[in-house]
Amino acid sequence: MERFRLTSVSGYCDSCLGRIFSGVSTGLTNRQRGQILRKGLEILLREDLSFRGTCTICGGLMDDIDRYSEMILEKLEGYQFSTFKIGSTFWEELLKHEKNIHTTLGVESETLKKEFNREVGKVVSLSRNATFEPSSPEMDVLVDTRYDSVSIRPKSVYVYGVYRKRVRGIPQTRWIHDPGNGETVESIIGEPLRNMLDGRKYYLHGAGREDVDVRMLGNGREFVIEISEPKRRDVDLKLLRTEVNRSGKVWIAKLRSCDRDTVVRVKNSRHDKRYRVVVASESNIDRKRFQEAMDSIIAKDIYQRTPLRVSHRRADLIRVRHIRDPKILSLKGKRARIELTAEAGTYIKELISGDSGRTKPSLTSEYGDNLRVSSLDVIWIYR
Numbered sequence: 296m297e298r299f300r301l302t303s304v305s306g307y308c309d310s311c312l313g314r315i316f317s318g319v320s321t322g323l324t325n326r327q328r329g330q331i332l333r334k335g336l337e338i339l340l341r342e343d344l345s346f347r348g349t350c351t352i353c354g355g356l357m358d359d360i361d362r363y364s365e366m367i368l369e370k371l372e373g374y375q376f377s378t379f380k381i382g383s384t385f386w387e388e389l390l391k392h393e394k395n396i397h398t399t400l401g402v403e404s405e406t407l408k409k410e411f412n413r414e415v416g417k418v419v420s421l422s423r424n425a426t427f428e429p430s431s432p433e434m435d436v437l438v439d440t441r442y443d444s445v446s447i448r449p450k451s452v453y454v455y456g457v458y459r460k461r462v463r464g465i466p467q468t469r470w471i472h473d474p475g476n477g478e479t480v481e482s483i484i485g486e487p488l489r490n491m492l493d494g495r496k497y498y499l500h501g502a503g504r505e506d507v508d509v510r511m512l513g514n515g516r517e518f519v520i521e522i523s524e525p526k527r528r529d530v531d532l533k534l535l536r537t538e539v540n541r542s543g544k545v546w547i548a549k550l551r552s553c554d555r556d557t558v559v560r561v562k563n564s565r566h567d568k569r570y571r572v573v574v575a576s577e578s579n580i581d582r583k584r585f586q587e588a589m590d591s592i593i594a595k596d597i598y599q600r601t602p603l604r605v606s607h608r609r610a611d612l613i614r615v616r617h618i619r620d621p622k623i624l625s626l627k628g629k630r631a632r633i634e635l636t637a638e639a640g641t642y643i644k645e646l647i648s649g650d651s652g653r654t655k656p657s658l659t660s661e662y663g664d665n666l667r668v669s670s671l672d673v674i675w676i677y678r
């Protein structure tokens with residue numbers, strides 16, 4: 296460990312000299328304290344201890360605060376935020392050297408990093424009328440003094456709501472490997488909000504998803520729409536609802552601003568759902584046998600092996616699910632319209648068809664003839 300010599304203070308800028316003794320006196324800035332100390336030492340030692348060259352503690356950074364503040368303000372231009380945080384990176388040698396001095400002198404002092412962040416933070420706070428907020432700020436500012444660069448990370452804006460999908464043929468989101476650029480529930484809600492906030496991207500976090508050919512009706516499905524890197528943060532919920540609902544395809548309601556926590560809550564929610572199903576058979580459906588098949592299926596554990604149609608993206612496993620409150624709405628010729636309530640995570644199409652024996656029992660196995668889903672709607676989510 297290097298020795299601390301009083302004469303080495305000529306290599307420290309006023310701020311860094313004052314900061315070494317920041318634990319000793321209060322009510323002064325580090326710079327003021329440094330100036331007083333330097334004068335005192337000069338008198339005591341009868342020696343010129345004026346600061347010369349580049350500060351060996353901060354490498355000149357404390358004199359660069361204004362320039363860094365300018366760089367930050369420039370980056371922040373055009374972004375709305377009311378809370379922020381400053382983070383900074385320094386060369387490791389600088390921080391080590393400072394720590395050595397503190398250890399040698401046995402003082403508990405403020406660090407270079409802390410003062411730097413505080414000083415540029417003051418400028419940001421005053422110029423942008425924003426509050427320093429370390430835990431979850433709307434704007435994260437990162438200064439890398441090693442490479443003289445500033446980057447900013449605006450926090451995403453999140454809006455919670457429920458959606459109904461009133462038409463078939465629209466997927467909830469687009470798969471990453473799907474090159475198509477058609478409409479999705481995500482794009483119908485996300486586009487207008489992204490435009491409103493001048494954001495970069497949008498992400499829909501749904502409480503589960505329905506197949507592309509399934510409508511989502513009734514009380515709707517919970518979702519959170521996320522807009523990344525927004526320039527504006529004030530969401531006009533009413534305008535968003537109006538714009539989305541005008542699509543005629545997706546209808547949204549119960550909108551409110553929320554945070555990342557809600558995404559987790561929504562994504563982890565598991566709810567029973569009620570479905571309306573049009574079941575199709577190859578020949579005329581026998582009402583008595585069909586009713587018996589419906590009655591029989593509610594009493595049983597239904598074993599569902601991951602369906603072939605989703606096996607490329609889901610683990611192959613067997614789940615046990617239950618069905619309740621089945622009801623025949625109408626039955627005519629080769630078609631039956633029914634309603635039933637299924638536990639969260641039940642594959643309905645396979646519950647009807649049997650998926651070549653991968654779902655057992657199924658309505659097909661209980662009825663005795665091949666049945667399949669002709670159309671499917673979610674009509675209620677129990678939450």
Ligand SMILES: [Zn+2]
Pocket residue numbers: 307308309310311312350351352353354355356357
């Ligand atoms: Zn310095």
